[in-house]
Amino acid sequence: MTLSDGINLGLTVLSLVLAIISIVIVILTLKQNNKMIENSSRPYVVMYGEMTNFSDLTFYIVLKNYGNSGAIIKKIVCDLDLSKYNYDTKITPFEAIDNTLLAPNHNIVCAIDHQQLNSDNIEYINFEIEYQSLSGKIYKEKYPINYTAFKKNIIIKSSTKDKELRTISYTLQEMVQKNL
Numbered sequence: 001m002t003l004s005d006g007i008n009l010g011l012t013v014l015s016l017v018l019a020i021i022s023i024v025i026v027i028l029t030l031k032q033n034n035k036m037i038e039n040s041s042r043p044y045v046v047m048y049g050e051m052t053n054f055s056d057l058t059f060y061i062v063l064k065n066y067g068n069s070g071a072i073i074k075k076i077v078c079d080l081d082l083s084k085y086n087y088d089t090k091i092t093p094f095e096a097i098d099n100t101l102l103a104p105n106h107n108i109v110c111a112i113d114h115q116q117l118n119s120d121n122i123e124y125i126n127f128e129i130e131y132q133s134l135s136g137k138i139y140k141e142k143y144p145i146n147y148t149a150f151k152k153n154i155i156i157k158s159s160t161k162d163k164e165l166r167t168i169s170y171t172l173q174e175m176v177q178k179n180l
Contacts, residue, residue: 042137043071045102047127049145051114051153059114059150061093061125064107071102071131074138079126085112102131114151123148 001009044067050060061082065071076094083092093110102108125145132138160167 038137041068042133043067043069043102043104043131043139045071045073045129045131045139045141047076047129047143047145049125049147049150050109051150057114059112059117059147060109061112061145062107062109063094063097063102063129065102065104068104070104070134071139072134073097073100073102073129073131075128075130077128080122082110082112084120085116085122087111087113117147118151 043065045063045065047061047063050062052058052060063073063076076097078094081092082094083089086093093112094108097108100108123146125147127143127145128140129143130138130140
């Protein structure tokens with residue numbers, strides 16, 4: 001083999017190695033891009049608690065899809081018998097939700113008897129949610145709701161004799177400002 005044949009062979013091998021490295025880099029980049037696209041467009045279904053005080057304190061459990069695509073709820077499991085804490089004990093909250101489509105920013109809300117939760121000294125309500133994206137991928141999430149954090153916060157309301165409309169007006173204005 002001559003010197004020029006050796007150089008050509010070396011350049012050919014070097015070109016082959018560089019081509020293989022380039023292909024590997026492209027494949028890794030495509031996988032990373034695919035993962036980023038999936039994460040930005042997938043559903044993110046969350047279960048959380050919320051408390052309101054319009055005339056009486058009311059505790060809600062909220063199921064919400066914060067993602068950018070729909071989710072099909074496959075299963076929700078709670079470590080607590082929620083029928084005991086529902087205002088209608090013949091109904092268990094979220095019991096019949098299997099195979100329900102939850103659109104982006106859509107939520108399902110259920111009021112829970114917070115006085116019964118208090119009397120039973122409930123501290124946490126733990127949920128396991130299994131849901132499927134519209135592309136078919138299955139997600140499983142666990143959400144603890146710290147009920148103690150809600151019951152140990154003080155919520156006060158204004159008592160404005162003969163100034164109720166002013167209170168309503170200020171409240172609505174505050175809500176609009178916070179949503180800007």
